[in-house]
Amino acid sequence: xxxxxxxxxxxxxxxxxxxxxxxxxxxxxxxxxxxxxxxxxxxxxxxxxxxxxxxxxxxxxxxxxxxxxxxxxxxxxxxxxxxxxxxxxxxxxxxxxxxxxx
Amino acid sequence: xxxxxxxxxxxxxxxxxxxxxxxxxxxxxxxxxxxxxxxxxxxxxxxxxxxxxxxxxxxxxxxxxxxxxxxxxxxxxxxxxxxxxxxxxxxxxxxxxxxxxxxxxxxxxxxxxxxxxxxxxxxxxxxxxxxxxxxxxxxxxxxxxxxxxxxxxxxxxxxxxxxxxxxxxxxxxxxxxxxxxxxxxxxxxxxxxxxxxxxxxxxxxxxxxxxxxxxxxxxxxxxxxxxxxxxxxxxxxxxxxxxxxxxxxxxxxxxxxxxxxxxxxxxxxxxxxxxxxxxxxxxxxxxxxxxxxxxxxxxxxxxxxxxxxxxxxxxxxxxxxxxxxxxxxxxxxxxxxxxxxxxxxxxxxxxxxxxxxxxxxxxxxxxxxxxxxxxxxxxxxxxxxxxxxxxxxxxxxxxxxxxxxxxxxxxxxxxxxxxxxxxxxxxxxxxxxxxxxxxxxxxxxxxxxxxxxxxxxxxxxxxxxxxxxxxxxxxxxxxxxxxxxxxxxxxxxxxxxxxxxxxxxxxxxxxxxxxxxxxxxxxxxxxxxxxxxxxxxxxxxxxxxxxxxxxxxxxxxxxxxxxxxxxxxxxxxxxxxxxxxxxxxxxxxxxxxxxxxxxxxxxxxxxxxxxxxxxxxxxxxxxxxxxxxxxxx
Numbered sequence: 001x002x003x004x005x006x007x008x009x010x011x012x013x014x015x016x017x018x019x020x021x022x023x024x025x026x027x028x029x030x031x032x033x034x035x036x037x038x039x040x041x042x043x044x045x046x047x048x049x050x051x052x053x054x055x056x057x058x059x060x061x062x063x064x065x066x067x068x069x070x071x072x073x074x075x076x077x078x079x080x081x082x083x084x085x086x087x088x089x090x091x092x093x094x095x096x097x098x099x100x101x102x
Numbered sequence: 103x104x105x106x107x108x109x110x111x112x113x114x115x116x117x118x119x120x121x122x123x124x125x126x127x128x129x130x131x132x133x134x135x136x137x138x139x140x141x142x143x144x145x146x147x148x149x150x151x152x153x154x155x156x157x158x159x160x161x162x163x164x165x166x167x168x169x170x171x172x173x174x175x176x177x178x179x180x181x182x183x184x185x186x187x188x189x190x191x192x193x194x195x196x197x198x199x200x201x202x203x204x205x206x207x208x209x210x211x212x213x214x215x216x217x218x219x220x221x222x223x224x225x226x227x228x229x230x231x232x233x234x235x236x237x238x239x240x241x242x243x244x245x246x247x248x249x250x251x252x253x254x255x256x257x258x259x260x261x262x263x264x265x266x267x268x269x270x271x272x273x274x275x276x277x278x279x280x281x282x283x284x285x286x287x288x289x290x291x292x293x294x295x296x297x298x299x300x301x302x303x304x305x306x307x308x309x310x311x312x313x314x315x316x317x318x319x320x321x322x323x324x325x326x327x328x329x330x331x332x333x334x335x336x337x338x339x340x341x342x343x344x345x346x347x348x349x350x351x352x353x354x355x356x357x358x359x360x361x362x363x364x365x366x367x368x369x370x371x372x373x374x375x376x377x378x379x380x381x382x383x384x385x386x387x388x389x390x391x392x393x394x395x396x397x398x399x400x401x402x403x404x405x406x407x408x409x410x411x412x413x414x415x416x417x418x419x420x421x422x423x424x425x426x427x428x429x430x431x432x433x434x435x436x437x438x439x440x441x442x443x444x445x446x447x448x449x450x451x452x453x454x455x456x457x458x459x460x461x462x463x464x465x466x467x468x469x470x471x472x473x474x475x476x477x478x479x480x481x482x483x484x485x486x487x488x489x490x491x492x493x494x495x496x497x498x499x500x501x502x503x504x505x506x507x508x509x510x511x512x513x514x515x516x517x518x519x520x521x522x523x524x525x526x527x528x529x530x531x532x533x534x535x536x537x538x539x540x541x542x543x544x545x546x547x548x549x550x551x552x553x554x555x556x557x558x559x560x561x562x563x564x565x566x567x568x569x570x571x572x573x574x575x576x577x578x579x580x581x582x583x584x585x586x587x588x589x590x591x592x593x594x595x596x597x598x599x600x601x602x603x604x605x606x607x608x609x610x611x612x613x614x615x616x617x618x619x620x621x622x623x624x625x626x627x628x629x630x631x632x633x634x635x636x637x638x639x640x641x642x643x644x645x646x647x648x649x650x651x652x653x654x655x656x657x658x659x660x661x662x663x664x665x666x667x668x669x670x671x672x673x674x675x676x677x678x679x680x681x682x683x684x685x686x687x688x689x690x691x692x693x694x695x696x697x698x699x700x701x702x703x704x705x706x707x708x709x710x711x712x713x714x715x716x717x718x719x720x721x722x723x724x725x726x727x728x729x730x731x732x733x734x735x
Contacts, residue, residue, distance in 0.1 A: 022716050031712075098710040 007048035015041035028082045028092045035078075036071060043067045104154035105165040105185050108236055111144045111151070111193065116229035119222055126218030137221035138204045141228055145197040153586070155190060161588040162187055166238055166302070184238035184302065187595045191435050192235035192367055195442040196360050198569070200228045202446065202562035203355040209559035210351050210453050220260060220349065227253035231360050235367060239299035240289045243368070247285065247332070250361045251278050257356060258348040270344035277341040281331015285368075288324030291317070301371060308375040309599075319379040325372060326386060333365030333419045336393045340658050342416050343400075346408040350453030353408060358415045358449050359442035366422040366438055370431040373597060377429055387427030387512060391519050393420030396656065398526025402533075403652035405465045407452045410534045414489065415445055417527060421504055424520055430507035432592040432603055436577065437504055440496035443573050444488035447566035451482040454555045454563060455538065459548050465534070470543035474552040477560040479539045481567040486535045488570040490528035491619040493612070496574035502615045503577065503592075506608055521618050528622025536630045577605045 014037055021034025043064040050060020086092050118140030126133040155163055168182025204224060211220055230249035237243040259271030289299070295313050296304045308318060329335075334342040345357045356362070369376065369386060376382045394417045401413035418441045425434035456463050458475050472479045488495035491502075501524060509517045543549030554560070575581045582590040592603035629638045642649040654660065 019720055023713060023720060026713075094712045097712065 004048060004052045007044060011041045011045045011048065014038075014044065026093045026095055028085065028094050031094060032075060032078050032082070036075065039067055039071045105151055105158070105163070106167050107147070108151050108165075108185050108189075108193070109183050111147055111197065112229045112232040112236060114143050114147075114229075115140045115225040115232070119225040119229060122218060122222035122225060126222050129218065132218035132221060134204075134208050134217070134221050137225050138201075138208070140225055141197070141201050141204045144228065144232065145201040148193055148197045151185075151193070152190060155185060156586050156588075161586075162594070163190075164302075168238060179241065179299070180239065181242050182238040183236040185236065188367070188370055188431065188435060189235050191439055191595060193232065195363075195439050196228065196231050196235065199355055199359040199442055199446045199566075200224070200231075202566055203351045203359075203450070206354075206450050206453065206559050206562040207349075207351040209556050210457055211349060214349075216260070220257075223253055223256050223260075224352075224355070227257070227356060227361070231364070234364055237301075239301060240292065240304070241299040243301070244286065244289055247328075247364065248282065250356070250364060251275065251282065251332075254278075254345070254356050254361055257352040258345045260349055260352070261347070264347070267347040270341075270347040274341040274345050277338055278331045281328045281338055281365075284324045284326075284331065285328020288321050288326075288328060291321035291324065295321075305372065305374045308378045311378075313378075315379060318375065319381060322372070322376055322379055322382050323385065326369065326376075326382060326389075329365030329368045329423075330389060331365070332368075333362050333423070334416045335365070335389050335420060335423060336396055337658065339393060339397060339416045340662060343404075343409050343412040343655075346406070346412050350408065350449060350456060353412070354446045354449030354453065357412065358445040362415065362419060363422070363438050363442065366419060366426065366434060369423065369426045370434050373426060373429065373431050374599065376426075377597070377599065383427045383429060383511075385427075387424050387508075387516060390420040390423030390425075390427055391516065391523070393417065394424065394520065394523035395420075395526065398523050398530065399652055400655045401526070401530040403649065407455065407463045407465060407468075407534065407538060408449070410530055411445070411448055411452060414448075414527065414530065415441075417523065418445065418489075420523070421501065421520070424516070425504040425507060428504075428507045428511035428516075429597065429600070430503075430511070430603075431597055432595045433500070433503040433507045435595045436591050437500035440488070440500040440570070440573050443566055444485045444495075444497055444570040447481060447563060447570050448485040448489065450559070450563055450566065451478050451485060454478040454559050455482075457555050457559065459552045462545075462548050465537040467545045467548055468538050468543070469541045470539070470549055471552055472539040474549060475539075475554045477554060477563065481560075481563040482539065483535060484567045484570055486531045488574075490531045490623060491524060491615055492623075493616060494571075494574070496570050496572070498615060498619070499574035499577045502608075502612055503605075505611050505615060509611070521614065524615070524618045525622040525625075528619045529626045532623045532626035533630050536627065540631070579604060 018034045018037030018039075018041060021037060022031050025031050025034065046060040046063045046067070048060070050057070050063075082092055085097055089096055115137075118136055122129075122133045122136060126136075129136065155161070155165060158165070164184060164186035166182060166184045168180040171179045171181040173179065204221070207220065207224065211217055214220070227250060230246050230253060234243060234246035234250060237246055255271050255275045258274050259267050261267045262271075292304050292313075293299055295317060296307050298304065307313065313321070331338045334340075342357060342362065346353055348357070376386070397413045397417040397420065401410050401417070404410045404413060418437070422434045422437050422441070425431075425437060452463070455468070455471065455475065455478060458478060459468065459471070462468060484495065488497040491498045493499075505517055505520060505524075508520055576585070576587075577591045579590040579593065582588070582594060587594050589602065590605045592605055594602075596602050629641070651657070
């Protein structure tokens with residue numbers, strides 16, 4: 001039995017990597033991948049805690065499945081936005097898309 | 103049919119009002135027949151109610167019936183009727199005069215625009231006025247009180263194409279409203295201590311000393327302010343002469359016989375409570391005396407027939423208040439009744455003159471109408487003599503009663519002041535009659551075209567003239583018992599604490615009354631007889647400033663206008679300045695501008711770059727996490 005701390009530590013590392021990707025990367029695709037990493041860290045947390053608190057039930061796993069589903073939809077939408085951005089600007093650099101202000 | 107059906111008297115005209123207001127314009131003849139039928143039914147129903155009332159017990163009632171109107175928590179609001187001798191007198195006056203005025207109006211209002219609406223509002227007025235005198239509690243009384251005020255407003259402003267009519271209606275509404283606020287405060291004060299609106303309960307509690315003396319004093323003075331407003335006592339008298347802008351039948355019904363006596367009725371109804379705090383009685387007497395004398399002078403210099411009658415009405419209402427202030431509801435109500443008949447007669451006769459001369463009502467243009475309008479002239483003469491107090495007409499008996507009770511309560515000073523007012527009454531009444539009907543026509547053209555009015559108008563005049571002659575006789579015990587009453591007027595209407603009051607002929611007072619009346623009549627006759635005005639003109643030139651003062655009615659209107667211009671408008675200017683610059687510019691617009699300017703500066707925080715937002719988000723989470731850790735220790 002792997003102790004809970006290991007799962008939480010792995011989840012924390014994955015989440016931090018995701019945050020770094022979102023903040024540091026300029027390419028929209030890579031930013032998206034960072035978001036995916038953060039989502040997966042969260043899913044892992046759910047599953048780990050659920051199994052730790054009540055091993056007989058699968059509540060956390062169900063949540064993880066939901067998160068995966070929503071993430072798939074989110075990526076579908078986000079990739080569509082990125083494609084539109086690329087068509088308009090001929091770039092996928094998020095710094096170039098700076099019109100979202102007053 | 104008995105006294106318990108007395109509410110039908112109000113319900114029938116109210117129903118007629120609803121029908122006339124909705125469909126009147128589509129009915130044949132504007133539905134005047136429906137209005138007359140409704141008021142005639144009320145008039146006819148009054149007699150079985152009266153018979154039933156007199157047959158019960160000692161014939162003094164009271165009769166009462168109530169239903170629960172609404173309930174708030176544990177507090178129930180009953181609404182009911184209360185019939186006692188005072189109510190009976192009021193019902194007799196209202197139904198009789200309203201019936202006569204409705205008939206007269208068919209002739210007077212012929213061909214006027216909004217003919218149907220006139221009859222509709224007359225029915226609403228009759229219903230409200232009957233409700234007012236039937237009400238057993240102050241709340242219902244107040245509702246009816248405001249309803250009659252509304253009808254008065256609507257009818258004064260009946261010719262709303264005329265600016266003066268609109269302004270008169272507004273003036274009447276606003277002036278009486280000042281009094282109404284006083285009445286409302288008084289009602290609330292009484293209710294607060296008594297826990298009920300029922301008038302008889304309140305009177306009982308007042309007599310048992312349930313209220314503190316000062317508390318009751320203040321409450322009753324507020325009630326009296328309401329009565330002063332409605333009954334146009336000085337200083338609220340200014341609205342009534344202006345109310346003459348309304349059609350003349352309205353002046354007869356509302357502004358002479360019924361609505362304006364609501365204040366007198368209220369004081370008589372609440373008199374046991376006024377007696378408990380007897381300082382108020384002196385106030386009532388003094389207000390009545392001041393009004394009677396001042397308006398007597400004001401009527402001197404008026405040349406409009408209706409205006410003279412209006413001031414006369416205010417003065418006679420003063421007489422009624424004087425009687426009430428002497429603790430004598432019998433004298434007050436008696437004068438109320440006789441006055442209603444002869445003043446309604448005078449107003450309707452004035453209306454007949456106006457129609458007969460094709461809309462002339464200024465004495466300076468009239469004169470010599472006696473031969474042209476014999477019925478109107480005769481009935482007007484009867485009304486004038488009754489008003490002047492010439493025996494054996496109605497006004498003599500009631501005025502004599504007032505002088506007697508006044509002497510008993512306040513002594514010679516009050517009697518001599520009221521006697522002076524009686525001389526003034528006889529004086530201006532005679533002047534009015536002489537200058538309208540006698541002498542040479544001042545404008546021959548008008549006199550030539552003057553004709554007697556049709557029977558639909560002279561009929562009510564003759565009926566009211568009959569009442570003006572005989573109604574005073576009910577003061578006698580024999581006349582009262584012959585009619586089925588327990589006795590004369592004073593043995594029917596009286597204050598329970600004083601007991602019935604039989605009529606005693608007092609030769610000294612009767613003689614004095616006659617002398618006063620004749621004094622006024624002869625002085626007036628000496629000045630105006632024969633259509634000559636040289637004596638009165640010389641009198642006016644002898645004291646031009648006094649004359650100016652009379653013509654301008656002691657400058658009451660000017661004084662009020664100045665108070666409004668400088669006092670109220672000045673204060674309004676300050677308030678409007680505060681509203682404009684402090685509330686609006688600083689408060690409302692100011693806060694909006696601060697927000698807008700803050701946004702103008704803070705918008706530069708928005709870079710539009712996604713990583714910046716993401717970074718703020720991440721930092722925010724970190725800050726919150728650190729804060730959470732620190733807070734938990």
